[in-house]
Amino acid sequence: ARGFMPFIRDLKKNPAAIVEAFDFFEPGLAELGIALAKLTKAKYILVGNSRGSNSWVSPKLFESVFWPSMKHTWRRIVAAGVKVCAHLDNDWTENMSYMLELPKRSGFFHLDQADFPRVREIVGDHFCLMGNLQPAITAGSSPDIVYKKTVELIERCCTLAKRMAEG
Numbered sequence: 657a658r659g660f661m662p663f664i665r666d667l668k669k670n671p672a673a674i675v676e677a678f679d680f681f682e683p684g685l686a687e688l689g690i691a692l693a694k695l696t697k698a699k700y701i702l703v704g705n706s707r708g709s710n711s712w713v714s715p716k717l718f719e720s721v722f723w724p725s726m727k728h729t730w731r732r733i734v735a736a737g738v739k740v741c742a743h744l745d746n747d748w749t750e751n752m753s754y755m756l757e758l759p760k761r762s763g764f765f766h767l768d769q770a771d772f773p774r775v776r777e778i779v780g781d782h783f784c785l786m787g788n789l790q791p792a793i794t795a796g797s798s799p800d801i802v803y804k805k806t807v808e809l810i811e812r813c814c815t816l817a818k819r820m821a822e823g
Contacts, residue, residue: 663707671721678725686729690736700763701733706745711769715750723754734762741766752778772809773816780820 658666666673689701707713708722733740740763749771756779764784767775772788779785793805 664712667713667717667721671717674721675724682725682729686732690733690738693738698738700739700741702741702743703729704743704745708751709744709746709748710750711746718751719754727757730758730763734759739763744770749774755779756782773812776813776816777820
């Protein structure tokens with residue numbers, strides 16, 4: 657809530673303060689999302705995160721600061737009978753192995769800059785994946801380039817799927 661640069665300074669100088677803030681805000685935000693999902697009969701709750709990505713923090717820092725709250729929120733939502741749509745900005749490739757601790761098929765990941773085939777290798781069929789064209793491509797490129805990049809991503813994913821099916 658203090659902005660990006662103060663957050664990064666706190667993360668470096670006093671990560672315990674970040675954990676304390678997560679512990680303070682998480683229960684209320686999770687319960688609000690659950691209440692709204694029940695009220696509207698929604699099947700998914702959108703949970704976003706960018707600052708816990710590998711673009712900003714190491715997997716070790718993610719594990720100690722971000723993961724406990726993220727895992728707790730996810731499990732709280734699933735226990736309430738709702739699934740999670742995790743919108744994860746930036747590159748989450750290396751952090752995806754932590755996601756295997758979450759209940760299988762309890763949500764999906766909307767990614768924008770991760771190594772999509774590598775993420776699929778990590779999570780297997782544990783979760784569905786979507787997205788993964790960088791915003792700069794979809795917002796600032798010609799339709800031909802968007803089409804080309806989309807086809808390249810699909811081909812990479814199909815090649816991986818074949819390789820995984822062959823064992």
